[in-house]
Amino acid sequence: MKIRSQVSMVFHLDKCIGCHTCSIACKNIWTDREGAEYMWWNNVETKPGVGFPTQWEDQEKYHGGWELEDKPKNPQLKLKLQNRLQTFANLFSNPAMPTMDDYYEPWTYKYGDLFNSPLGDDQPTARPVSRVDGKPIDIKSGPNWDDDLSGSNIYAVNDPLLESMSDDDKRRLFSIEQLFYFYMPRICNHCLNAGCVAACPSGAIYKRAEDGVVLINQDKCRGWRMCVSACPYKKTYYNWATGKSEKCILCYPRLETGQAPACFHSCVGRIRYLGVLLYDADQIPDAVRVPDEQLVQRQREMILDPNDPSVIAAAKESGIPDGVIAAAQRSPVYQYVKEWELALPLHPEYRTLPMLFYVPPLLPVLNSTQENGAQRVEAELFSSLEKARVPVRYMSRMLSAGNDEVVLKSYRKMIGVRIYKRAETVGDVTAEEAADALAQANMTAEEAEAIYRLTSLPTYQERFVIPPYSREGDIEEIYDPQQRKAESGFGKSQGAHRGL
Amino acid sequence: MLNILLFVVFPYVALAIGIVGTIYRYLTNQYSFTSLSSQLLENDWQFWGSTLWHYGILPTTVIHLAGFTVPKIMAALHSTPEMLYLAEVAGKILGIMALVGVGILLYRRLASSKVRTVTSPVDWIVLALLFGQVLFGLILAFGYRWGAAWFLHTATPWMASLATFQPAPQYVTALPLAHKVHFLTGFLLFALMPFSRLVHIVTFPTSYAWRRFQLVIWTRRKAAQ
Numbered sequence: 231m232k233i234r235s236q237v238s239m240v241f242h243l244d245k246c247i248g249c250h251t252c253s254i255a256c257k258n259i260w261t262d263r264e265g266a267e268y269m270w271w272n273n274v275e276t277k278p279g280v281g282f283p284t285q286w287e288d289q290e291k292y293h294g295g296w297e298l299e300d301k302p303k304n305p306q307l308k309l310k311l312q313n314r315l316q317t318f319a320n321l322f323s324n325p326a327m328p329t330m331d332d333y334y335e336p337w338t339y340k341y342g343d344l345f346n347s348p349l350g351d352d353q354p355t356a357r358p359v360s361r362v363d364g365k366p367i368d369i370k371s372g373p374n375w376d377d378d379l380s381g382s383n384i385y386a387v388n389d390p391l392l393e394s395m396s397d398d399d400k401r402r403l404f405s406i407e408q409l410f411y412f413y414m415p416r417i418c419n420h421c422l423n424a425g426c427v428a429a430c431p432s433g434a435i436y437k438r439a440e441d442g443v444v445l446i447n448q449d450k451c452r453g454w455r456m457c458v459s460a461c462p463y464k465k466t467y468y469n470w471a472t473g474k475s476e477k478c479i480l481c482y483p484r485l486e487t488g489q490a491p492a493c494f495h496s497c498v499g500r501i502r503y504l505g506v507l508l509y510d511a512d513q514i515p516d517a518v519r520v521p522d523e524q525l526v527q528r529q530r531e532m533i534l535d536p537n538d539p540s541v542i543a544a545a546k547e548s549g550i551p552d553g554v555i556a557a558a559q560r561s562p563v564y565q566y567v568k569e570w571e572l573a574l575p576l577h578p579e580y581r582t583l584p585m586l587f588y589v590p591p592l593l594p595v596l597n598s599t600q601e602n603g604a605q606r607v608e609a610e611l612f613s614s615l616e617k618a619r620v621p622v623r624y625m626s627r628m629l630s631a632g633n634d635e636v637v638l639k640s641y642r643k644m645i646g647v648r649i650y651k652r653a654e655t656v657g658d659v660t661a662e663e664a665a666d667a668l669a670q671a672n673m674t675a676e677e678a679e680a681i682y683r684l685t686s687l688p689t690y691q692e693r694f695v696i697p698p699y700s701r702e703g704d705i706e707e708i709y710d711p712q713q714r715k716a717e718s719g720f721g722k723s724q725g726a727h728r729g730l
Numbered sequence: 731m732l733n734i735l736l737f738v739v740f741p742y743v744a745l746a747i748g749i750v751g752t753i754y755r756y757l758t759n760q761y762s763f764t765s766l767s768s769q770l771l772e773n774d775w776q777f778w779g780s781t782l783w784h785y786g787i788l789p790t791t792v793i794h795l796a797g798f799t800v801p802k803i804m805a806a807l808h809s810t811p812e813m814l815y816l817a818e819v820a821g822k823i824l825g826i827m828a829l830v831g832v833g834i835l836l837y838r839r840l841a842s843s844k845v846r847t848v849t850s851p852v853d854w855i856v857l858a859l860l861f862g863q864v865l866f867g868l869i870l871a872f873g874y875r876w877g878a879a880w881f882l883h884t885a886t887p888w889m890a891s892l893a894t895f896q897p898a899p900q901y902v903t904a905l906p907l908a909h910k911v912h913f914l915t916g917f918l919l920f921a922l923m924p925f926s927r928l929v930h931i932v933t934f935p936t937s938y939a940w941r942r943f944q945l946v947i948w949t950r951r952k953a954a955q
Contacts, residue, residue, distance in 0.1 A: 431935035
């Protein structure tokens with residue numbers, strides 16, 4: 231058993247209010263530079279919707295992620311983009327490179343014109359100009375162009391996930407009384423079997439063994455852009471100004487000083503949780519080759535119980551410090567992902583083993599009835615779950631590679647918690663109904679209480695259990711701390727200039 | 731005197747600048763080693779330009795280098811009229827591919843204002859020189875046929891004389907002007923390597939052929955080494 235630790239994440243979609251504060255916090259720190267304006271290391275999408283870049287989930291278009299060989303015996307995993315030989319053949323022109331049109335052309339406004347225009351009859355205006363070539367542009371799209379389902383009959387209907395749904399379901403999604411939507415904040419998943427790492431011809435992308443953060447070595451990156459294509463989540467971006475690829479760094483400078491990443495810290499809805507997961511790295515090759523419907527379960531099996539004495543012993547054997555094991559034992563992510571099985575990986579069928587997990591949104595699922603002008607939660611929710619407002623099919627297509635049962639199990643628990651707390655605090659649901667709901671979700675009252683507490687009342691320290699780092703001790707002997715004082719964002723002591 | 735300057739001094743200076751400059755740049759500013767791709771900004775012409783160019787110029791360059799380094803093997807390969815004919819046709823096809831490719835690359839750089847934004851003055855110089863170099867190469871190929879044969883008795887001994895530090899410019903000084911321009915531009919491009927994006931040539935990712943797919947690095951263990 232080769233145990234490694236991963237700083238993992240849980241996003242509780244029920245709590246996301248779609249305010250984009252996370253995106254702005256990230257942009258202000260990391261991507262407000264020339265060449266990086268169009269990048270959103272953290273973005274928030276409205277689902278159903280096309281996302282960013284447009285239709286990123288359509289892997290027939292973008293060729294991201296892995297796929298299993300189509301043969302019955304011992305199928306091997308291969309990059310959907312290309313094999314090694316094709317990598318060399320395609321080195322000069324990336325065959326599945328998204329262009330700026332798939333993202334959007336960044337722009338600013340000529341604010342100076344408002345002040346410097348000569349006196350005239352007309353009000354001066356600030357025309358939009360491209361941030362690339364400075365020319366006036368006609369803005370046709372931007373990130374979150376379809377926010378809150380705006381223009382859903384033009385944009386959201388093109389959501390690749392709708393393909394698998396019946397016409398009736400699709401019609402319901404876009405009829406005004408029945409439509410639903412929710413928000414999907416996305417950052418890099420810091421995968422265990424990352425497509426970007428595997429596709430990089432230069433070997434510049436790597437996973438930090440200490441915390442599992444996936445990083446691009448800016449010195450080694452040669453700008454072949456294969457990572458951009460191979461990442462199924464489209465979370466590596468090519469900086470057109472510096473000629474290097476960049477991605478979310480999980481704010482590792484903040485982590486190393488005990489702070490939560492900026493997007494986590496700034497989250498208004500407090501939907502984000504961060505903590506250590508211990509996993510068995512030897513199981514990765516097997517875990518990525520199981521049939522689609524087993525992927526979530528297999529990924530959970532890789533994640534080990536940090537309180538199990540044999541796991542602790544093996545972790546110490548693998549060089550994991552005591553402090554990290556202690557952090558793993560308090561990890562909120564472990565509880566959501568493994569103990570409660572509430573949180574699910576985004577598109578596990580890409581087979582990259584993403585380590586960011588989502589608690590599916592319950593709110594649009596839950597139908598409520600009007601009674602004397604007040605809303606009353608139906609006790610018979612479970613019978614209605616299958617004909618719920620969000621087709622479970624849509625969620626399972628997104629979070630469990632099409633395995634409905636995995637999503638339903640998560641939903642049953644969440645509904646169980648809700649009814650249990652309803653009986654306790656409001657009292658319009660009887661104790662028997664609550665007990666019945668818990669039984670159907672196969673859960674004890676203690677577990678329901680724990681889920682409630684971590685979901686609704688967690689403190690900062692409970693949401694973010696950051697493992698102790700000993701970076702100073704590790705690197706101080708070899709690096710002069712003053713050497714990096716004037717760095718420009720990437721731990722680079724020289725400015726990030728293009729070419730020479 | 732001019733011949734000594736052009737065909738002895740200049741090649742040595744160009745080689746020295748190219749080699750020392752590239753190594754120095756790699757050691758001091760590895761960050762600057764990148765292909766500086768503009769595919770994100772313009773992807774319609776990029777495929778045709780870049781693919782034709784590289785698929786044309788890479789074999790051509792390798793064949794040129796083979797002519798310098800293993801002339802006996804190259805001579806043996808061209809010992810029959812059929813092979814010589816094949817070499818003649820293949821060389822011309824590759825050259826035309828490269829010329830069309832670099833022409834497209836030049837055109838897209840001029841036509842797209844986005845690509846122009848990320849084009850430095852030295853990019854223009856290099857691109858123009860490459861276009862001229864391939865053009866002159868094709869002039870030689872079409873104007874002075876059977877280059878596969880005469881190459882080995884003119885350029886090869888001249889390069890060999892330079893490599894053995896017994897320079898013998900007389901092998902090339904009598905050649906027509908087009909030849910001389912082609913030779914000198916070649917060395918000029920080599921000298922420009924450390925000052926331009928041409929450095930991406932030395933970053934060809936050969937190790938990808940055998941490296942493991944997943945890379946995991948322990949900071950602590952690396953630092954302890």
